[in-house]
Amino acid sequence: MATFLDQIEPLTQAALADLQAAIDLPSLEQARINYLGAHGKFTALLKQLGALSKEERPGAGKRINEAKIQLENSLVERRAELELKAALPREPTDFTLPGRRRTLGKLHPLTQVTEDIVRSFRRIGFAVADGPEVEDEYHCFDALNTPSDHPARDTQDTFYLQGQGADRLLLRTHTSSVQIRVMQKQPPPIRIIVPGRVYRRDNADATHNPTFQQIEGLYVDRNVTVGDLKGTVEFVFKELLGSEVKLRFRPHYFSYTEPSFEIDFSSSLTRKMGKEWLEIAGCGMVHPQVFENVGYDPEVWTGWAFGFGIERIAMIRYGINDIRLFYENDLRFLRQF
Numbered sequence: 001m002a003t004f005l006d007q008i009e010p011l012t013q014a015a016l017a018d019l020q021a022a023i024d025l026p027s028l029e030q031a032r033i034n035y036l037g038a039h040g041k042f043t044a045l046l047k048q049l050g051a052l053s054k055e056e057r058p059g060a061g062k063r064i065n066e067a068k069i070q071l072e073n074s075l076v077e078r079r080a081e082l083e084l085k086a087a088l089p090r091e092p093t094d095f096t097l098p099g100r101r102r103t104l105g106k107l108h109p110l111t112q113v114t115e116d117i118v119r120s121f122r123r124i125g126f127a128v129a130d131g132p133e134v135e136d137e138y139h140c141f142d143a144l145n146t147p148s149d150h151p152a153r154d155t156q157d158t159f160y161l162q163g164q165g166a167d168r169l170l171l172r173t174h175t176s177s178v179q180i181r182v183m184q185k186q187p188p189p190i191r192i193i194v195p196g197r198v199y200r201r202d203n204a205d206a207t208h209n210p211t212f213q214q215i216e217g218l219y220v221d222r223n224v225t226v227g228d229l230k231g232t233v234e235f236v237f238k239e240l241l242g243s244e245v246k247l248r249f250r251p252h253y254f255s256y257t258e259p260s261f262e263i264d265f266s267s268s269l270t271r272k273m274g275k276e277w278l279e280i281a282g283c284g285m286v287h288p289q290v291f292e293n294v295g296y297d298p299e300v301w302t303g304w305a306f307g308f309g310i311e312r313i314a315m316i317r318y319g320i321n322d323i324r325l326f327y328e329n330d331l332r333f334l335r336q337f
Contacts, residue, residue: 011041012067019074025082032075042068109337110213110326113240113314114195117215120239121193124232126217129192131178133199134161137168139177144256145289159199159210171199176256179218179305183294188301189221195310206322213310220286220296220303226259229283229304233263237280240313241267248277257284257305269316278316281308 015035022028035042045064052060107115118128131139141153151157159171175194182192195215202208219228230249238245249261263281270278283306288298311323318337320326325333 007045008064008067011035011045012070015042015071016074019071019078022078022082025079025086028075028078028082036068036071036075042071106334106337108326108334109314109318110310112337113310113317114213114215116240117236117310117313118193118195120236121217123239124235126191126193126219129178129182129194130196131172131175131181131194133172133197134169135172135177137170139180140170140172140174143180143290143293144176145287145293146255150255157201159201172196173200174198174307175214175216176305176307179216180290180294182218183220183296188296188303189219190303191219191221193217204324206324209311209323209327212323214307215310216305216307218286218303218305220301222301224285224302224304226285226304229285229306232304233281233283233306237263237265241265241269241316244268249283252282252284254282254284256287256290258287260284263306263308269319272319280312280316281306283307 015031018031018034019028022031032040034040037043046068049057049061049064122128137153141148141150146153158173161169161171175196175198178194178196179192182190193215194217195213197211198214199211202210204210217232219232230247234247237247244267246266248264248266250264252260252262254260261283262279263283264277265280266277270276283304286303286305291298291301291303311326314320314326315323
C-alpha cells in the first residue's frame with residue numbers, strides 16, 4: 001500500500017512540472033498524452049487500483065482522484081495561457097498609436113455618372129427599364145427598321161453567337177432593343193431610360209472599347225415634337241455638364257428615327273481639349289415603321305429617342321483621355337473618384 005501511495009505524489013509533481021513547462025499548445029498536448037492519455041503514466045497508475053485490497057482501495061482511490069483533478073485543473077489553466085499567447089501579435093503592439101480607419105469602398109466612376117444621369121431623368125418623370133444583353137436579331141435590328149444589309153448587321157461589326165435564322169443570337173449593339181421590348185408589352189404613353197452594357201467589334205484604343213456603357217431615352221405620347229426632344233436633351237446635359245453648356249443639333253441618319261440628329265456640345269471642358277464642339281449623342285423622332293412594328297398607330301402616336309455613351313460623359317466630366325482606364329481596375333485610378 002505504501003508503495004502505491006508513494007508513487008502518486010512524485011508522479012503528480014512531475015506531471016505538473018511538464019504541463020507548466022509546455023511552451024506551446026502542441027507540447028502541452030504531448031504532456032497531457034504522456035500522463036493522462038490512454039497509455040499515460042497516470043492512467044497506468046489508476047489501473048493498479050484493481051490490485052489493491054478492498055480495505056486499501058477507497059483511500060487510494062480518493063487520493064489518486066484528487067491528484068487527477070489537480071492535473072486537469074493545471075492543464076486547463078495552462079491551455080488558456082498558451083491560447084492567449086498564440087492569439088497575441090508576434091510583433092510588439094503600441095496601443096497608444098492612433099487607430100487605423102477601415103477603408104470605405106467607392107462606386108466606380110461609370111456607376112456614379114450613370115446614377116447622376118438616371119437621377120436627372122427621374123426628375124422629369126422617366127422610369128428605368130432593363131433588358132437582356134444577349135439579344136435576338138429581331139429586337140436588335142429588324143424591329144428597329146434596320147434591314148439585313150445594314151452595316152450594323154455585318155458580322156464584322158457585331159458579336160454573333162451560335163444559332164441560325166430567327167434563333168440567331170448576338171450581344172446587343174445598343175440598348176434600343178429594350179425600347180422595342182417595352183413598347184411590345186405596354187401601350188403609350190411611355191417615358192423610359194435604358195442604361196446598360198453594349199458590345200461592338202471595335203479595336204480598343206483611347207476612345208473605343210469592344211464593350212461600353214450606353215444609356216438611351218424614349219418618350220412616346222400624342223403630339224410629341226422635336227421641341228420636346230430638344231428641351232429634354234438640354235435639361236439633362238446642363239444637369240450633367242454645367243449650365244454654361246451649349247448644344248447644337250446636326251442632321252444625321254439613323255434607320256430607326258426620322259428626322260435624325262447628332263448632338264454636339266461646347267463648354268470650357270471641350271475648349272480645354274482644344275475643340276470648340278464635341279459630338280456627344282444621337283437622337284431623332286421615332287420612325288413610323290418602328291411604331292408599326294410594335295403595333296402602335298403612327299398617325300396617333302409620336303415620340304423621340306436618343307442615346308449616348310456613358311464613358312464619353314465621364315471622360316469629359318473628369319478630364320480622362322483614355323477610355324481603357326475605366327476597365328483596367330487600377331485602384332490608383334479608381335480611388336480618385
